[in-house]
Amino acid sequence: MRFLNIRLQDFRNVEFAELDLRADRIFLLGSNGQGKSNLLEALGLVTALRSFRTQSLSALPRIGNNSYAGVYAIEQGQQGASELEIRRDAAGRKVLIDGEKVSRLADFIGRFPVVPLSSGDLVILRGSPAERRRFLDLTFSAVDPEYYRALKNYHQGVVGRNQLLKRNASSALLSAFEAEIAPHAVALSAKRALGVELLRQALLSVYRDIAEADEGPALKFKCSMVVTDEEGFRQALYDGRKRDQIMGSTQKGPHRDDFSLSLSVGGARDYASDGQQRGLCVALRLAQARIYQARLGVDPVILADDVLGELDPRRKAGFWRACPGEYQIIATGTTLPDDAAQWRIFKVEGGQFKRSY
Numbered sequence: 334m335r336f337l338n339i340r341l342q343d344f345r346n347v348e349f350a351e352l353d354l355r356a357d358r359i360f361l362l363g364s365n366g367q368g369k370s371n372l373l374e375a376l377g378l379v380t381a382l383r384s385f386r387t388q389s390l391s392a393l394p395r396i397g398n399n400s401y402a403g404v405y406a407i408e409q410g411q412q413g414a415s416e417l418e419i420r421r422d423a424a425g426r427k428v429l430i431d432g433e434k435v436s437r438l439a440d441f442i443g444r445f446p447v448v449p450l451s452s453g454d455l456v457i458l459r460g461s462p463a464e465r466r467r468f469l470d471l472t473f474s475a476v477d478p479e480y481y482r483a484l485k486n487y488h489q490g491v492v493g494r495n496q497l498l499k500r501n502a503s504s505a506l507l508s509a510f511e512a513e514i515a516p517h518a519v520a521l522s523a524k525r526a527l528g529v530e531l532l533r534q535a536l537l538s539v540y541r542d543i544a545e546a547d548e549g550p551a552l553k554f555k556c557s558m559v560v561t562d563e564e565g566f567r568q569a570l571y572d573g574r575k576r577d578q579i580m581g582s583t584q585k586g587p588h589r590d591d592f593s594l595s596l597s598v599g600g601a602r603d604y605a606s607d608g609q610q611r612g613l614c615v616a617l618r619l620a621q622a623r624i625y626q627a628r629l630g631v632d633p634v635i636l637a638d639d640v641l642g643e644l645d646p647r648r649k650a651g652f653w654r655a656c657p658g659e660y661q662i663i664a665t666g667t668t669l670p671d672d673a674a675q676w677r678i679f680k681v682e683g684g685q686f687k688r689s690y
Contacts, residue, residue: 549597
């Protein structure tokens with residue numbers, strides 16, 4: 334996959350911009366706060382209509398506006414070029430592909446795979462279990478529509494069960510509701526376990542290239558509840574009802590899953606150096622890219638938001654070893670890359686982008 338062009342209007346601090354992106358390596362150069370990350374954020378919307386910087390999409394329109402628009406020309410190998418349009422206004426969000434409206438996220442997610450790398454990825458390592466589940470769910474939903482449907486239906490079911498718990502609903506009503514949730518929980522758990530194993534294998538392969546040494550990287554899946562069949566899941570929910578009623582929410586299930594990252598020195602969150610933590614997060618994102626490539630048959634685009642400048646020389650060299658040459662890379666930074674002649678460079682100032690020759 335390649336971005337060929339983007340037209341952006343009223344997005345963050347960008348009033349209007351149009352960039353020709355027909356190059357393998359594109360670098361956005363400028364001081365902090367000029368709009369480099371904003372452009373990457375706009376490009377990152379094309380995978381799942383989500384920002385890699387914030388969960389509040391109301392922050393995306395330019396100050397003083399309640400709307401924005403992005404029009405993307407995207408090439409996908411033998412499938413040719415497509416025009417994607419993403420608009421948001423007071424009436425809501427609208428997505429069109431080659432002029433046809435996309436009504437369901439399930440029909441869109443993963444069609445245009447991009448992988449963002451930023452310093453914010455450290456939250457996957459250092460943050461709450463919810464951040465790590467969010468990473469897993471986006472990765473697997475993008476490559477498996479059935480995973481996305483199971484995830485959506487399961488979470489809707491948990492929300493409904495929580496409401497029943499708070500209302501002290503009858504045992505019969507809870508049992509009926511739990512029976513509806515069970516098949517989605519079983520499907521979600523099975524697919525997540527398989528996906529995590531693929532992610533673990535990809536991570537180990539990528540990290541060996543980045544670290545240049547055996548630092549003992551490991552990814553361990555922490556399953557909240559072993560879900561192998563519907564009857565077992567229903568029984569587990571039944572057994573936990575008193576606890577759940579006291580807490581007012583469902584305390585066990587796939588919505589409580591987690592994973593941990595570690596090195597030979599111990600848990601990466603507590604014992605890894607800053608450089609090792611950043612290297613792990615970069616490796617995790619490149620592992621995500623490899624899953625996209627393998628499962629979708631499409632080379633994802635890498636969006637590197639000032640992250641390469643934060644890596645030490647050894648890990649930066651490892652990044653290039655681990656990153657396939659066929660990936661389009663769009664990066665940002667405050668100084669030119671060492672091999673600047675290999676990049677198409679845009680200077681960024683005040684939300685404006687100027688090609689530098």
